[in-house]
Amino acid sequence: MTAARTLAFARIGADGGADVERRAIAEEVPVAIECNGLGYAVLMASPDDLLDLGYGFALTERLIDEAGDMLDAEVHALEHGLILRLTLSQRAAIRVSDRVRHRTADSSCGLCGIESLEQAMRPLPPRSAHWAGEDQAVFAALQALEKTQPLGVATRAVHAAAACTEAGSIRLVREDVGRHNAFDKLIGAMLREGLSWDHGFALLTSRCSYELVEKAALSDCPMLATISAPTALALARARTAGLELRVLTRPDALLRPIA
Structure with a gap:
């Protein structure tokens, strides 16, 4: 399945004129994620780089700690969407079964929501590497980003997540209709290829939400x-994790939180 298709639209002008315009439209399909035979989540996603999505999703869901915990990953087409089947190591499988058990309990017992809230606000690991670059690197990456977004340029309907060097060169980009999926795809691609951030940074075409932090x-x-504004929770979570943020990045300015 391709990530975009071309469709025809009637283009209506303010002056009353009309003609036909053909545009590339981003695909958005349900992707069911199955871990060791257990249904875990269903995402609405762009149907490309799904193995990257699987690796990144498993890492940021704290199901795996490293690429070696992913024993196998396969994508299968079904009538109504796609299924991403992940086979995880034994230690990861235990986490999956615990998480699925809590989710099942949540649907029937309000008290179990207390555990869910605690899980949502779990402490974040501190950075092993800290940002020591210059803000000019962010401006350089922002200027170069559009040239690395073929789906975004074609459709104007998807987000991009880019891994950038300390100097602002773009190393790797992933795109998706969902900002979370785009970042998971990028993280998963780096994990699969054995790449570290190497004192670089991530640039996202989205707001700075706590999930992305x-x-x-x-x-x-x-x-x-990020190119858009942060939420208060995103700022708080980044501060406790020692994660540097730059937000509302524009060609002429950006914001650096200082409090």
């Missing part, structure tokens, strides 16, 4: 830059 922290990213 958590994914950055769990992948040991030194700094996260």
